[in-house]
């Protein structure tokens with residue numbers, strides 16, 4: 790299963806990352822000032838936070854708060 794968007798608002802993580810970069814948003818909250826997403830079920834939040842941190846835009850596992858990023862495995 791590929792997870793690559795806020796399903797509720799049909800916004801891909803790649804698109805959200807682009808908006809974040811255009812507006813220098815480091816947090817979900819500041820990104821939400823520029824684009825509507827994440828305000829319905831909220832399940833995408835954890836992914837988008839990861840997108841902002843690591844620039845990953847596709848996920849193949851269900852993330853939990855403590856799931857380490859593949860790029861930062863020890």
Ligand code: FES
Pocket residue numbers: 794795796797798826827828829830831832833834
């Ligand atoms: S998937 Fe983003 S609010 Fe539901």
